[in-house]
Amino acid sequence: xxxxxxxxxxxxxxxxxxxxxxxxPISGHATLYWxxxxxxxxxxxxxxxxxxxxxDDSQLPKDRFSAERLxxxxxxxxxxxxxxxxxxxxxxxxxxxxxxxxxxxxxGTRLTVT
Amino acid sequence: xxxxxQAQTEISVVEKEDVTLDCVYETRDTTYYLxxxxxxxxxxxxxxxxxxxxxxxxxxxxxxxxNFQKSTSSFNFTITASxxxxxxxxxxxxxxxxxGTSYGKLTFGQGTILTVHP
Numbered sequence: 001x002x003x004x005x006x007x008x009x010x011x012x013x014x015x016x017x018x019x020x021x022x023x024x025p026i027s028g029h030a031t032l033y034w035x036x037x038x039x040x041x042x043x044x045x046x047x048x049x050x051x052x053x054x055x056d057d058s059q060l061p062k063d064r065f066s067a068e069r070l071x072x073x074x075x076x077x078x079x080x081x082x083x084x085x086x087x088x089x090x091x092x093x094x095x096x097x098x099x100x101x102x103x104x105x106x107x108g109t110r111l112t113v114t
Numbered sequence: 115x116x117x118x119x120q121a122q123t124e125i126s127v128v129e130k131e132d133v134t135l136d137c138v139y140e141t142r143d144t145t146y147y148l149x150x151x152x153x154x155x156x157x158x159x160x161x162x163x164x165x166x167x168x169x170x171x172x173x174x175x176x177x178x179x180x181n182f183q184k185s186t187s188s189f190n191f192t193i194t195a196s197x198x199x200x201x202x203x204x205x206x207x208x209x210x211x212x213x214g215t216s217y218g219k220l221t222f223g224q225g226t227i228l229t230v231h232p
């Protein structure tokens with residue numbers, strides 16, 4: 001079974017530029033998550049989707065971050081405009097449903113904002 | 115609000131030593147899940163174990179064992195006879211079950227960096 005796929009793996013941009021990350025979850029997983037992991041910290045949830053609907057985006061900085069999961073499969077996370085403090089690893093995870101508990105993570109996208 | 119505390123920032127051991135990683139949690143949910151994840155240098159978080167709050171039996175899987183004590187809100191992880199390949203960052207995490215305020219949402223600790231020297 002293929003795991004969670006993410007691209008790109010690395011991205012370097014200047015502040016005020018925009019960037020987008022893509023995630024393809026494990027086939028059949030209805031729940032998709034985006035996390036932000038700043039160096040030296042644990043992952044922090046940004047947004048949770050159930051199929052193509054948003055369940056929780058309370059920690060998403062909506063003035064600059066947006067995310068969508070139009071067909072209930074792939075998802076895109078966008079930052080516009082980026083700030084220096086957005087430098088982090090962005091992790092995508094999926095789960096068959098929230099009640100299962102465990103989530104399966106992709107390799108992440110390491111973003112550096114200069 | 116949920117909180118997970120991993121007080122050990124870094125641990126360094128020599129191969130074949132046993133090592134215990136501590137995890138303490140706070141939650142108002144009456145039922146919840148506890149997890150341990152491993153993050154090797156490649157960066158991908160690898161699921162190790164899930165424990166239901168109503169199941170306080172300790173679990174052993176090969177060289178790994180977990181000690182869950184609800185009375186002290188702790189879920190500690192022990193690696194027996196550590197190996198160099200165990201070097202990674204280990205995260206403890208907590209989520210609520212159905213009906214809880216944190217249903218399906220993982221709250222992670224800060225992580226413990228484990229280095230196993232040959």
